[in-house]
Amino acid sequence: MSSDLPPPYTALERHPMMPVTSHDEAARFNFLTHMNRYISGTLGKGNKLAYEGRVLPAFKAVHGRDPEHREEVRVAMNEDPFHRMWSALKRNTMEMRQQNGRQCVLRQLDELDAMARQFNEHSGLLQLDASVEQPIYNTCVDIHCQPGGYHGGEREGDVTVGANYDVGLFATTGGALGRLNDGGGQAVVAHIKQVMPDFAPKRILDIGSTVGHNAVPIAQGFPEAEVTAIDTAAASLRYGAARAAGLGVKNIRFVQCSGEDLSRYPDNHFDWVQTTMFLHELSSDSMPRILAEAHRVLRPGGLILHVEQPQYGPDMPLLEQMLRDWDAYNNNEPFWSAMHGLDLKGEMEAAGFARKDQFVVGVRAVADPEIFPPSPDGGQEDYGRAAIWNAYGAIKAPVEETVA
């Protein structure tokens, strides 16, 4: 019975930059963790029952056909009383997670800002560039309903958004990302070491790193490499660099830079270019530019890997597509739907990676399963949040093949 219980919040490792939660702040995260599991698990199947039992029959009665696109399913489901209530509950858990995280962070912001400044002044891990503009896809809405998104803050130079992201991720993912919320990056490291045992990268670029949850474990897993973790959002980088320094990681640099313009790096510079849960935060205009820049800076024979939630594809039922799209419309993820509907192999091909050089593998979070049970799957999966991903990768062809 207890084996699938999420761990208590206090199982998280309190690295030096981690905001200190009071007893009740941790308890509120525990409530939200359980409530999220309840909403996706016990109540989640209600969406399918409502769809099959009344939404779909009503749609057919009106239109004389089945829905042809997830958008039609979404519009129809948004009329259903059960789905509306379910969505309202889920939206509230996200908002409550933000408020609880912010209350924890903001009451101790003076200490957190001071500590981050200390770490960042002495570690040399942080390189900010005030000339980097915040792209519209970062600023149009506050992503994840986090006030300030990844880039804002409560005052100049603060770490509010990075700290809040770190302190509450546990509740959103039900603890499935492990004690440092880094199960995604650890999964990538474990997979690459398994399938490419001789791969010894010297220079690794992680694009869209935010606070470095997924870049730091790569640096730890490849201590001979130098990891460059870039993001446009200084507010996240400030926290991420301080967090990494607090963890004692030295072979990583947090650099303010846009993936759309990697001109500071020469062609063929990196052995490995990585993104983790990043592509869905972009836009139709910017994603091809970033993919092309990633191709340019990757050396021939080098590895590119994009970790994402699964793409939809024609074989995925429309209701599942629509449920996976929930965050796009209800949790401020405006590119999520379009991105997951793309033929990612085609996008990567357009960026220069031949289809024969591409691969797709399933990846699950690596965490201590004794303490952090894996994400529920099957009918219990929390679509869009589960620590179950696909990695869309490629090996850049050697030069002679590219020319041929």
Added chain:
Amino acid sequence: MTEGIDWVTRSGARAKGGRPLFFEDPAVDRLTSLAMALAAELSATRERLDTVERLLEAGGTLSREAIEVYAPDRQAGEERGLSTRAYISRVMRGFQQEVEAMEYPDPPVTDWVDRLSRR
């Protein structure tokens, strides 16, 4: 405490981006938020009471600092997790039963009243 920021009010700041309306009457959206927040607060209070009980049982005395830094061991964590799961199940009973009713629909009970009353 942080200087120069009204951290209590700023904690509840809204996120940029229009909020979806889930119900016809916005009051229902507000009441849902209210009910969820109260459910969370009672859950946190129950967890705090459990902490107090465990500290008293173990040591016969307690300090507020000991409550704030308490971290359950493996077994206590599971017991508290199960307790929270059961608490949520009680609070959410109506929703569970709504799902069950969709899975195994029943005719209105008035149908049975009519049928059993008929001579």
